[in-house]
Amino acid sequence: MRLIYTFYFFLIGLSLLAQNNTPTYTWRMHLPYNSVRQIIEVDRTLYVLAEVGLYTFDLISGESTMLTKVDGFAESKVSNFGYSNDTKTLIIVYENGNIDLLKDNKIINLPGLKRASVGGQKFIYETSVIGRKAYLATSFGVVVVDLEKQLISADYQNLGAGGTTLEVFSIFVFNDTLYLATDEGIKSAPAYDSRVNLQNFETWKTNTTYKSTRLLREFNNNLFFVNDSILYNYASGSYSTVEAGVKKDYKSLITAHDKLVICRWEGVALLDKLFKLEEKKEPFMEYAIIDYQNNLWFGGFYRGLIKKWPDGRIDGFIPPGPYGLTTYDMQGYENTMYVTAGGHTNAYAPSYVNYGYYIYEDGQWLNRDLNNPVVGSMIDFTNIYINQNSGDVYLGSFGSGLAKLKNKVPDQKFTSANSTIKAAVDTREIALGMTQDSKGTLWVANYETEKPLLSLKKDGSWKEYNVGSNRIGEMVVDDQDNIWMLAPRSSSLGLVVVKENSNGGVVDRPLTTGAKNGGLPNNNVKAIVLDKDGEIWVGTETGIGVFYQPSLVFNPQQRLNADAQQIIIDDGIDIGYLLEKEVINDLKVDGGNRKWAATNNGVWLIAEDGSRILKHFTASNSPLPSDIVNCIGIVPNTGEVFFGTTQGITSYRGDATEAGTTHQNTLVFPNPVHSTYQGPITITGLPEDATVKIADVAGRVVYELIATGGTAVWNGLNFEGQKPQTGIYLIYSANKDDEEALVTKLLIVR
Template sequence: MIKRLIVFIICLTPLLQYAQDFSALWKGHFSYNSIKEVVQGNNKIYAAGENAVFSIDLISNEIKQLNTVNGLSGESISTIYYSDTYELLIIGYENGLIEIAFDNDDEILTVVDIVEKPTIPAVQKKINHFNPYGNLVYIATNYGISVFNLERLEFGDTYFIGNGGGQIQINQTAIFGNYIYAACSGGNGLKKALVNSPNLVDYQNWQTVTTGDFTAIETVEDKLYALNTNRQIFQVTNDVLNSLFQYNTTPLEVKNVFGNLVVTTSNNVFVYNSSFTLLSQVAISPDFSTQYVSTTTDANFIYLGTTDFGVLKTSLTNPTTFEEIHPEGPLLNIPFSVEAEPNGVWVTFGDYDIFFNPYGLNSRGISHLNDNKWVNTPFSDVLDAKCLNTITVNPSNNNQVFISSFFNGLLEVNSEIPTKLYNEKNSGLESLILADNPNYVDIRVGPTAFDDNGLLWTVTSLVDKPLKSFNPSNNTWKSYSFSDIIQSRNLGYGDMVIGQDGTKWIASYEHGFIGFKENGNSFSIKNVKTEEDNMPSIYVTALGLDNRNQLWIGTVSGLRVLYNTSSFFEDDINVDEIIILEDGIAKELLFQQFITDIEVDGSNNKWIATADSGVFYLSSDGQETIYHFTNDNSPLPSNIINDISIDGTNGIVYIATSKGLVSFQSGSSSAFDTLDRAYAYPNPVRPTFNIVDQKVKIKDISENVNIKITDIEGNLVAEAQSTTNKRYSGYNLEIDGGTAYWNGKNLANNIVASGVYLVMLSDLDTYETKVLKLMVVR
């Protein structure tokens, strides 16, 4: 009989909590290429990636994902186990966290007992293995063994079985006969104790079978097998170890699957019966250059967890052909830079550190989400360009993309194919110069941006003329020096934005922010960095130019705004902090925050990324924090935010964190010049649509607009104006950039009746008008 959770137990257990499902507005874009463990159960294969899980239905072949959007923590997974008896998946983490996902249930149960145990050092809380026994599961950890009751969903005893009751690393446990066996590290060997003993918490009830370092212990029918760090596997008979085989490479996993012993090494998988007769051996396929990490089987197939291709499926009896199985996603879970477009987002995986040091020169490819399909280009196809960072799409040709390399120059990609690498030999780009090695080539291209004339502007670190313009149409380059303001070669430049007047605004490592503007054959250049200018730091990391031509400046120590950019080169400049009231006390907005990116959406609101505090979504003037997303209240897998990019057409905000990429459907979109494309949806509004919460959207409206909604007889139902009825202010009809939202309520705050309603749009600048008909059916 299937046993399920009794609800009141959860209510009485303070260390169990349900995680929220965020799937309505959020989407996870995780990589499932690198697998930690695969297990089977309930006619499914479950595969744990670095911080997310997916399942494969063996009957329908349906793939489902389980990640932070569904309520997972986003922490690093170390092991998983599926219980057919209790219909649940247990996920163990390197930090000691345990999460439980129930079949046919949208919520995740989080168990924080180990994480919050103060007597166990953080480095020793890693979950290594789950071993079921009746209604219990024995949890092998880096401190000992903990017991968890699957029926009551609560912890029992913890066994510290080192000398004197000390904490030692247990890699795996197994039940054999009347005993529980533990495979231990640190020379503690194999230990055993009577499994039904009432006093297993007393270390003196644990016997040492043998000394040494053991990584695995497993029972198969009436046999007990153990593996040590010398790559030897033993059969344990009457506590005597009989060596059976020594592997060429260290086995990573030993498990019992359907009465067979499965041993996984990085380049081979061995399937034995209970008598250790080899039934199947799977070597690395020439078609999939990877390493194996974990294995499970069913009656006919072997499922191999790999480091590069998710799960590979092959025949148990004739493992010669392989099928690659995993959800679509980017190459890696460490996005460094993102660039959104109407059809998706480009992703690179960098990187350089806060001191703009790119070493040790990572070799990673690029990923592109295009029309809901991921196109992944491995490093072998990016013309040897290392440390890829900033991405810029040509606004006049969306198929042409330029990607900065912080070691090799500038990569050009056309229609998904890397076609040219610009360097010191074929462009105006320059290498830094090493006095002791003048032939060394290191071209550190960082921020890039297109201007309104179709020129691509780039900034290179550690050269005399860092700012360069490139005309893709005729392959011409120009270089500009910063020597008027920087007497030494600057380590790096964190960001660049270009104003409507052509001014290039550049964030520098130790020279504040820089303004550069061409004036015919000459140019003006100026920087602001000192405390006298009210700058909180000389290290500027992010810039955002908003719809009012105000420059928002992010530093390692807070936020500033340059309100008057038009007279920057003529006047003495002071930047301003933003003062807000918090509980009646005046405070500086984002005081001492390390800001990594600033983006402006279609309604002139600001998205601000931080190095350790998640994402802030601010009103246009910064006086209201609309959202503050962290990994505690949202699907962010980490509070370390590397980059943000906004798809202004569809209102999607892409957020690159240190542990993966997620997106948020903000609904904000850019305004249009005219009302030609304006429309309302859904239309008709059917009874199944929750009009109050989901709201009717009036899309593609102009920037300064008045909206009136009337019934068919002309009675006013709702009214809004761009300058007054801002979104998140509680109006029945709200405007956010190029989109308005109506909750279906009239002036009396009642939901309207069924009928035809007129949406009358009036542009307050051009006097253009448009009328939309909207059908509401209740």
């Protein structure tokens, strides 16, 4: 029987505000919340662990709040968590071993386990809170956290036979005895006897009858556990089976409101104190609890948080977020961000990622409809190209052809059935890169085929071309309509440049390292972008190269001048080439013509000419979920910069937007500025590189600045470094030729 869920998508945090007014220099997390791995009820609030992120759901108001690095938490990827009623403390354990304690709205970080060397893998399988302590079941033993003293108080390692390393999968204290679920059986030792050395493996007794034990829980003075897919209970020295000893795929056991909530893949059931089992159905779930009103809450992979009322009604809740964690490419258009989930492996084999693509606008995420006849069956989406005039979006894929969206809706799919796209070495029809020239011709990289470069004219006709490599990918078109293409997995060259000839064919020129041959820093070119000065910037395994005169690329007399150049930079400590030690995964140009570089060492913001590093964000100094950043996208109208990392998406409201030659919907925010506000004041909708002057009503200029692209950011201080007094201030702005001026007002309240 198919269940129909009513889903409520709730807004949180800054998404309740006008999106264009997101404060400059602030961060936001964009994590997938459609999978549920763990649920705990605390004081009429549910704490829910999704694929990686943690959020709360208020059972009274229905409001939800995300708990992320933006809020001061240490990491993004949560392994599991627990709550102590005795100390009113939430303990959050991350996959890398880092630990946060949340008490009285204050975060206390315990990094000891993260930093510790354990001589092997460091998995935390479960956090079991008993009284004032949390017991962490890990891949190397047991870690004890004293929640009252807020420190790691003990660890028990090498508990296996003969003192070997032993994984502990679950922990519980029952009748003053500490029980461990392991693959050697159920181990037990006195929990509170200070005379007992729990760090000595010989202290522990082992019941080898029940090997491969999981999910230890106490309910109604019985110890329940799962062994070999059978649920058992232990009481008064004897063991017995539950559910007639039938093997099932048990996911979680939770004690809540005088019930043992049993979640198995086959369905959810409730066991009461009389050992009466009540089936609730709901198969394919990972976790289940009941709340104080006897409502059943459960969740699983891609199902969201689901509520089942006592009368059988079902509601579902999913916070806004992308469908999956993975990213491949990002491209912005007006106020919208488009993201593809990927992709292919590093060896250019299919990755079989079925998350599709994600579209972000006005605080909401729209995800690919699996039932859509155009894109529903497509997988491994790769590069994105957006026609900045029409807004048409083209999505490449690593095996499913090419898709076109109009007004965010799937419109067409191009395959071998209706285009010159052909299959590669097997049946995969790969469209790995796209761009459009000044005539409106769409160019497509049909990777690893005999004629890999394709064109789609405005009249709908397709054509295919031989070029210098059959392995071509991401591409851009320069101001002369030359097509610059990456040549991935081509060891002897890094780029191929193509131009149309008078005969309707193309001329190509391969580019590689070395003088007069291209001057690339490295043949493994991973990113390419055209900046606002018409220069071609490329990112390689060993830094960045710039083609300052791309118009000379086909001039045989100017080969040296046509080569890429590496920028020499002096950071005050050393002199070298720009980011020469970094792998450049992606490059994007913002409204101020500055370059954002995605690397395996975070994100770098580079000055327009490449002479300075303006910012360097890492997972250690910012809310970036991971140092490995795959891709970057910039929303043109807001300047919000999106980063796709190996652990999800985050965004940063930058201080540069796209601009024209005139004022466009000029806006000052926040306005008014209250005495409690300490952040920047942002003026958007300005002409490119406009001069901005802030003056009082008497005409005295208190500050002056130049816009970056279409945005100017004022720190709120006057020329003397002081805060201006209460009053109305006039903001004058003019384009760089002083041909157009605008005056707007700002109220400051001290």
